[in-house]
Amino acid sequence: MKKQSPRTRRHIRTRQAILDAALSIVHEDGPDGLSMRTLADRIDYSPAGLYEYFGSKEEIIAEVCDEGHRRLAAYMLEVESSLSSTDYLYGIGLAYIRFALENPDHFLLMFSSPQMAGDAPEDALPQDSESSYGILLHGIERGIDAGAFHVRPGFGLSEMGYAAWTLVHGMAMLRVTALRDVPLDLDAADHQALLNFMRGLQAA
Amino acid sequence: MKKQSPRTRRHIRTRQAILDAALSIVHEDGPDGLSMRTLADRIDYSPAGLYEYFGSKEEIIAEVCDEGHRRLAAYMLEVESSLSSTDYLYGIGLAYIRFALENPDHFLLMFSSPQMAGDAPEDALPQDSESSYGILLHGIERGIDAGAFHVRPGFGLSEMGYAAWTLVHGMAMLRVTALRDVPLDLDAADHQALLNFMRGLQAA
DNA sequence: CTATAATTCCGAACAGTGTTCGGTTTTGGA
């Protein structure tokens, strides 16, 4: 399992250049600005040449989405783990929303299409500690272990994680779609919604 | 303000036929199946003829989205208003999700694009009792008036409405995108998430 | 009833899209 030949090395390099250019275009001009021709132009290739590296445009977009999920997870990993369990979970939620607000087109691309999203749902949601959902689950687990969150029949870690995910996802999604340009203090509203969520977790 | 001439009557009739056909195509083949040519074919028109009734494809889609919001509101209006305030609000949330699950493509079309959605956000969200959000607000107001939901500083009707909307929207959105085809009992998870939300509202 | 004007409708075309194919050049290994 050594290094590859210079050819395959260039291959993966230009492959990455394609993905980088695709991501740039999405961030600059939105998903509609991403065409095989503009993409090829940016890296001085012919449109046909791209098909030497990807089977279709959808494949490229799928990889852009994967990168998005990695970055989303990175946002969530930035939260200080020294915080109290409630503050920590609160920070996780804010990080999710912040990623959406700072990368609206990327976020929309990741979660607007029925497929996308690297979900390998065998019989459960991805619990690996490097995926965004896994990090979220970890935050809740901390609260449970600390006795801050109250587990009850039918409402354990999984259900709490689902509830938290849907809440922050709904806030993020609405703020980049229907509530874009609404002149209200949605940060404050998010704050209150998260507090209310945790009140439910803490209730005896 | 009498009836119109037979010409304008035909005009609005074919106009409606276009919208009906567009909605059918979205439901049958998804948004990608909706092209000006397939749309024109279905009502025995030429593609160019459509531009006598709509300025662009986007205009047509915008009206399809408007119709979607009306139908979403209709789902929520079906909830028995004789229920207790908590059961009523619970039903409202389920109706929102049910609409998304039964009309995934239509729902995605309504909430995937940054613009869309008939949001006239002057300085607040639409509170009219015929919009989906207005109905949701009404459900929460009932709980407040009945003393079931506890108002606190910074967390009044508006904030509760926002929190409820984002929660059900997140559940609906994820279930038609990332969580599509996940073999889990998400209905049960939705149930628990809604219960947890209300626990927060009820907490003293 | 007859001109005239407005509306309705379509064929054809334009610029753009993703993708495929054939052929040419470049490269790596035997």
Add this chain to the structure above:
DNA sequence: TCCAAAACCGAACACTGTTCGGAATTATAG
């Protein structure tokens, strides 16, 4: 050195939304 594989591109195909010119239809005014 020779050959095969990989890389790359020009041209084309089928599709998209949209525009334009003209023809057919319909309503209105004289």
